[in-house]
Amino acid sequence: MKVKEIMDKEYIFVTPDQDIVEVSLMMEQKKKFTTPVVDNDKCLIGWITSLDVTRGFREGQKKVSDIMHSKDDIVHVHQDDPARLAVLETTKHKVVSIPVLDDNDTVVGVIRTFDIVETLSRLYEIKVYKIFEAMAKELKGVSWDELMEAAAIITRRRTGKRIKPQEYEKNIRESTFGEAIWATGGLEKFFVGLIAIGELVIARKVARARK
Amino acid sequence: MKVKEIMDKEYIFVTPDQDIVEVSLMMEQKKKFTTPVVDNDKCLIGWITSLDVTRGFREGQKKVSDIMHSKDDIVHVHQDDPARLAVLETTKHKVVSIPVLDDNDTVVGVIRTFDIVETLSRLYEIKVYKIFEAMAKELKGVSWDELMEAAAIITRRRTGKRIKPQEYEKNIRESTFGEAIWATGGLEKFFVGLIAIGELVIARKVARARK
Numbered sequence: 001m002k003v004k005e006i007m008d009k010e011y012i013f014v015t016p017d018q019d020i021v022e023v024s025l026m027m028e029q030k031k032k033f034t035t036p037v038v039d040n041d042k043c044l045i046g047w048i049t050s051l052d053v054t055r056g057f058r059e060g061q062k063k064v065s066d067i068m069h070s071k072d073d074i075v076h077v078h079q080d081d082p083a084r085l086a087v088l089e090t091t092k093h094k095v096v097s098i099p100v101l102d103d104n105d106t107v108v109g110v111i112r113t114f115d116i117v118e119t120l121s122r123l124y125e126i127k128v129y130k131i132f133e134a135m136a137k138e139l140k141g142v143s144w145d146e147l148m149e150a151a152a153i154i155t156r157r158r159t160g161k162r163i164k165p166q167e168y169e170k171n172i173r174e175s176t177f178g179e180a181i182w183a184t185g186g187l188e189k190f191f192v193g194l195i196a197i198g199e200l201v202i203a204r205k206v207a208r209a210r211k
Numbered sequence: 212m213k214v215k216e217i218m219d220k221e222y223i224f225v226t227p228d229q230d231i232v233e234v235s236l237m238m239e240q241k242k243k244f245t246t247p248v249v250d251n252d253k254c255l256i257g258w259i260t261s262l263d264v265t266r267g268f269r270e271g272q273k274k275v276s277d278i279m280h281s282k283d284d285i286v287h288v289h290q291d292d293p294a295r296l297a298v299l300e301t302t303k304h305k306v307v308s309i310p311v312l313d314d315n316d317t318v319v320g321v322i323r324t325f326d327i328v329e330t331l332s333r334l335y336e337i338k339v340y341k342i343f344e345a346m347a348k349e350l351k352g353v354s355w356d357e358l359m360e361a362a363a364i365i366t367r368r369r370t371g372k373r374i375k376p377q378e379y380e381k382n383i384r385e386s387t388f389g390e391a392i393w394a395t396g397g398l399e400k401f402f403v404g405l406i407a408i409g410e411l412v413i414a415r416k417v418a419r420a421r422k
Contacts, residue, residue: 001393024265033244033261033307050244050261054235057268084335084389091329096244096307113324118302120331124295126398134399138406177398178295182212187337187388188345194402195349195409202413 003086004079006119007100007109013038016045016065020056023064027053036099036107037068043105047074076101079108083119086111124178132172135198142201150200154193214297215290217330218311218320224249227256227276231267234275238264247310247318248279254316258285287312290319297322298331335389343383346409353412361411365404 013036014023027035027050037046046068056067075089076099086098090113100109132151136144148165151172155163163171175183184190224247225234238246238261248257257279267278286300287310297309301324311320343362347355359376362383366374374382386394395401 021269024262024269028262028266031262050265051239051242054261054264054268055239057265058232058235084387087328087332087335090325091332094323094325096324112305113307113328114301114305116328117298117324117331120328120335121298121302123334123392123398124298124331130399131402134403135406138403139410176295181334187334188341191342191402191405192345192349194406195346198406198409199350199413202410203417206414206417 001083001119002079003077003081003083003100003111004109006083006086006115007079007111008115009109011036011107011110013042013107014048014064015039016063016068018064020053020061020064020067023048024050024053024057034097034110036110037064038107041104042107044071044076044099044101044107046070047099074099077111078102083116087116087120090116121178124176126177128172128175128177128180129169131177131194135194139198139201139205141205146201146204147197150197150204154196154200158193158196212294212330213290214288214292214294214311214322215320217294217297217326218290218322219326220320222247222318222321224253224318225259225275226250227274227279229275231264231272231275231278234259235261235264235268245308245321247321248275249318252315253318255282255287255310255312255318257281258310285310288322289313294327294330298327301327332389335387337388339383339386339388339391340380342388342405346405350409350412350416352416357412357415358408361415362408365407365411369404369407 012026012030012032016037034049036044037048039045048064048068052067061067075093075095077086077089079100079102089098096113098111099107100111102108132147136142136147148169152163152165152168155161155168181187181190184193223237223241223243227248245260247255248259250256259275259279263278272278286304286306288297288300290311290313300309307324309322310318311322313319343358347353347358359380363374363376363379366372392398392401395404
């Protein structure tokens with residue numbers, strides 16, 4: 001996934017000679033805490049936040065150029081950078097948004113942290129039964145009921161908790177991948193549980209074939 | 212995981228009678244775009260953003276109470292709510308932060324989107340070989356080399372691409388879970404690939420045992 005796939009293309013931008021009163025109105029109206037400052041070719045030359053505007057108002061500044069940070073002082077990413085880079089920069093610099101540039105240093109979008117949250121959280125929201133469905137499809141000759149039975153057996157072996165296959169199925173229909181990895185104690189442990197279930201159904205399949 | 216585990220406890224707060232000039236200085240100094248408004252018992256009564264401050268400055272307002280949003284108009288979460296709820300509220304309302312309350316409606320923290328990004332991204336940053344290590348440990352009687360060989364075979368079957376077990380090992384040492392699910396086309400497909408590898412090594416183990 002690339003930066004351009006998760007960036008906001010409906011961003012606002014300002015120019016250095018704009019009046020900060022006018023800019024504050026636009027930022028409030030569009031609910032943006034930050035905005036890139038661009039030249040006539042829409043190339044990035046700076047960045048302002050609403051906190052620069054409050055400082056500017058207090059100190060009697062007039063123009064965007066009086067309050068802006070220069071391009072060199074801010075984080076920016078390229079539209080073809082991996083989305084992962086924008087994520088790492090967000091957490092490293094604790095920013096709410098990052099301007100996105102093309103090869104000509106033109107601003108083409110803005111990465112916003114809540115868009116990142118939305119993208120990242122999609123993975124966590126996948127229902128666990130989707131993974132089991134994919135597993136059942138992959139393991140030829142193993143039925144869904146056999147898989148649920150094996151899952152109930154493995155759960156009992158690992159947690160000591162008796163659970164019926166029907167209850168297990170109900171649980172995985174309701175719970176998300178995020179809940180499952182938090183409940184099992186991490187990605188590796190969650191996956192190891194799946195492998196154990198896979199191993200059991202395969203062992204049973206082999207035993208059946210031998211008879 | 213609960214809200215209190217990912218909230219920022221080093222938040223700032225203001226009271227309704229505070230002067231907005233003083234508040235703007237604090238928000239700039241602490242680099243906070245938002246702050247809860249509390250009463251004398253530190254109970255949440257409102258919320259302001261730096262965009263409310265710019266509006267207040269422009270319109271000649273003086274006090275926090277002149278510019279604040281009431282508690283009823285903003286999103287808030289309880290410290291014992293599942294962290295997932297804060298994530299869903301962030302993406303639903305597109306906010307950069309959410310106040311966190313205890314049973315007495317006292318503000319005990321603030322959820323910030325970049326903290327959520329940091330928490331969510333940790334899962335994506337897990338190295339793929341960690342999952343294989345857990346798998347090798349789970350599958351008794353299967354060596355690491357056998358696992359890599361099976362992985363190379365499954366890769367070839369699924370993608371047509373010839374890859375040596377050593378190359379496969381190098382790849383999984385370098386790549387993250389996030390990169391792997393993006394490369395394979397999603398969580399289910401990634402897991403199915405692993406299950407296929409598991410099935411192959413188990414089949415080979417069984418075949419060995421029969422001899």
